[in-house]
Amino acid sequence: MTGAAQGIGLGIARTMAAASYNLLLTDVERDLVRAEAASIASDGGRAIGEPLDVTRAEDWARAVEQAVAQWGGIDVLVNCAGISPRGTIESTDEALWDRTLSINLKGAWLGIKAAMPTLRDRRGTIVNIGSVRATRPMPGLFSYVVSKAGLWGLTQQVAVECLDIGVSCNMVAPGWVDTPNERQIQARHGRPDFPAGLRNLTTPEEVGAAVLYLASEPARKITGSILYLDSGLHVADDAGMVHLPDRSRPPYEQRFD
Ligand SMILES: NC(=O)c1ccc[n+]([C@@H]2O[C@H](COP(=O)([O-])OP(=O)(O)OC[C@H]3O[C@@H](n4cnc5c(N)ncnc54)[C@H](O)[C@@H]3O)[C@@H](O)[C@H]2O)c1
Numbered sequence: 313m314t315g316a317a318q319g320i321g322l323g324i325a326r327t328m329a330a331a332s333y334n335l336l337l338t339d340v341e342r343d344l345v346r347a348e349a350a351s352i353a354s355d356g357g358r359a360i361g362e363p364l365d366v367t368r369a370e371d372w373a374r375a376v377e378q379a380v381a382q383w384g385g386i387d388v389l390v391n392c393a394g395i396s397p398r399g400t401i402e403s404t405d406e407a408l409w410d411r412t413l414s415i416n417l418k419g420a421w422l423g424i425k426a427a428m429p430t431l432r433d434r435r436g437t438i439v440n441i442g443s444v445r446a447t448r449p450m451p452g453l454f455s456y457v458v459s460k461a462g463l464w465g466l467t468q469q470v471a472v473e474c475l476d477i478g479v480s481c482n483m484v485a486p487g488w489v490d491t492p493n494e495r496q497i498q499a500r501h502g503r504p505d506f507p508a509g510l511r512n513l514t515t516p517e518e519v520g521a522a523v524l525y526l527a528s529e530p531a532r533k534i535t536g537s538i539l540y541l542d543s544g545l546h547v548a549d550d551a552g553m554v555h556l557p558d559r560s561r562p563p564y565e566q567r568f569d
Pocket residue numbers: 314315316317318319320321338339340341364365366367392393394395396415441442443444485486487488489490491492493494
């Protein structure tokens with residue numbers, strides 16, 4: 313899995329380790345990913361950590377080779393590495409566009425391509441970590457929204473191309489996830505505790521539970537789907553600003569009490 317050194321990726325890794333998966337954690341943050349894999353291993357999990365830049369095909373070739381050598385093959389490929397830069401149509405320059413699309417979209421394709429032989433052999437599963445923004449755009453996230461919409465297209469195309477070989481491909485689409493980096497971004501925008509009133513933050517471990525489900529036997533018939541983890545943001549009629557709810561309303565989970 314990619315982007316596993318911190319945040320959502322690390323949460324997914326911990327969840328999968330607790331479910332007895334053998335893990336190859338990868339990230340551009342080489343020291344951090346090795347340290348986190350060692351920490352999972354010292355807690356009794358089976359994990360190794362290796363540097364990988366998702367935009368480099370040669371890194372992918374090496375990682376797939378290593379996963380096959382170490383664990384016998386790949387049953388579940390999780391594409392989680394991503395960046396979420398701010399920018400509008402006009403303030404986004406070509407370099408930022410290329411970087412965002414390269415990491416968030418091309419990186420997933422390169423990984424799927426490299427892992428396809430072993431995924432095909434093992435009738436494996438691909439889980440792409442997208443975003444609610446793939447289908448619910450928000451001003452100021454130009455290259456990010458385009459990249460995640462592209463990832464949704466890629467997910468469906470891969471699902472279709474793999475129908476006959478028993479490999480499934482789905483996208484988990486979180487809303488707002490409480491990670492250290494996201495907290496820093498919010499702090500830079502003057503919201504150290506996320507926007508006032510936001511009570512339905514998803515946790516990295518909840519994203520991990522969604523990945524576990526999609527990788528499980530009962531989910532084998534699910535392919536080409538989005539699984540939203542966003543407290544309903546994608547169906548709200550207030551284009552994107554539902555994450556600033558009326559504070560007088562009870563939190564989502566208490567509305568059913
Ligand atoms: N945090 C949120 O609220 C949220 C919401 C929806 C979707 N997501 C998506 O979830 C994924 C993880 O987000 P996060 O919040 O944990 O971010 P994060 O910044 O905490 O972690 C992302 C990881 O990706 C790694 N990475 C960046 N570029 C890379 C590259 N070229 N090759 C390999 N690794 C690379 C980073 O080093 C980092 O460890 C992203 O795809 C993001 O778009 C996040």
